[in-house]
Amino acid sequence: MVKFGFSVKDNREINLDEKEPFVIEAGVVDVAEVDRCIFCGACSAVCPQLFSTGLSFRKQLLSARRGLTSELKIAAGECLMCNKCQLVCPRDINIRAIWLNLLTSNI
């Protein structure tokens, strides 16, 4: 195989014409609550796991909103349930509870 020095990644386009992401349809998370998010990144900046595993609630929530949910369950497993994120969230989202719901749901 010819090596070009770069490769093409899978699943790189967000296609909003497809149906709403299943986490939202299945009622796993409180939609009214996550709808408040303004994607400011305060939660991920304060998260101890961002530095080690790259966990970012902002990124995972936004991805789920755009139909990209493949990393969601793994991300939920990375959360330490320390609740630092809720303390800084300007829109008062209970992020820990959302991770916990995702972890215990069978999606």
Added chain:
Amino acid sequence: MKKHNTQIIIIGGGLAGLEAAKWLVQYHYKVVVMEQEKIAGGHVVNWHSLYPGGIRGDELINNIFLTKDSMVQILTNQRVTKVEKRDNFFWVHTSQGERLFAEAVLLTTGFKLFNAALKEELGYGIFPNVVTSAEVEQILASRMKPPWQLPPRKVAIIHCVGSRDMKAGNMYCSKVCCMAGVKTAIHFNQQYPMCKVYNFYMDLRMHGNSYEALYLKAQTEYGVQFIRGRVSELSADQYGRLVLKSEDTLLGKPLKLTVDVVVLMVGMEQRKGLVVSDRGKELAAFDGQHFYEPLNAYDDAHKTCLPGLFLGGACKGPMSATEVIVDARAAVQVIDQYLQNN
């Protein structure tokens, strides 16, 4: 001084001009408002609702008319071509070749909307379902027939069209369109309850009291999706629906979305075509390339380099309706002070 002999000419019969006229007659001046359209009221008359309270544009204008004194003379279909300063008075020339005398002139010429067809990539003038924010206001106010037949199920609202855009020649934020974009998203949901709205923004500028709350309401009550990214391409699919391309810049991924209607939040621009001269010399500050600059933006925000010539409202830069009213009222006080001392 006999005030009622002192004539003030207000150029532009929009919200600013009418509001200033209303108050100047209370001070017993003789006021003439020159309006180039066949009715006074400016952009605001066509507005479905004005934030924050949601009052209809024509209602707001009517409120001014109700309280206005019969002393205000409104001359419609009068396009002013030139304002000429002589020793301590002005000649105001119209396109019909007439000349009116004034001791003070207030420019309330407002703004014009950015011509959306200049941003070809957004398809305005090519696809009928691409409409401007001003057209949507008229459609929602039932003053205009919508180009769509069926209730739209998906709508994209594109912010910053012709604003914050060096290539469009407009290096400023038009200030009100973020708010208006969020408001329009809510109105679409109210008018078409099955509708899903996506707002494409660069920054959301929800300045001031109650605007952030409206943004929250759009998110939580109406499920409006806010996508950070500038739409760079718009095309139609085989069913005539509109396909948008942008980057979701918060995720760093390309994004594709198909919608029925696209609304372009067009920015504000200075009007051209008015000449201001001082004893025969044309003043470059009024060439219409930029918004008019007052003496300074702080405590001389209504005076110009020409004593007796004043500025009010959105000819100085983008303003919301509430700001225009405040600014017009403040101009009245400055004009009165000038005429008292003259």
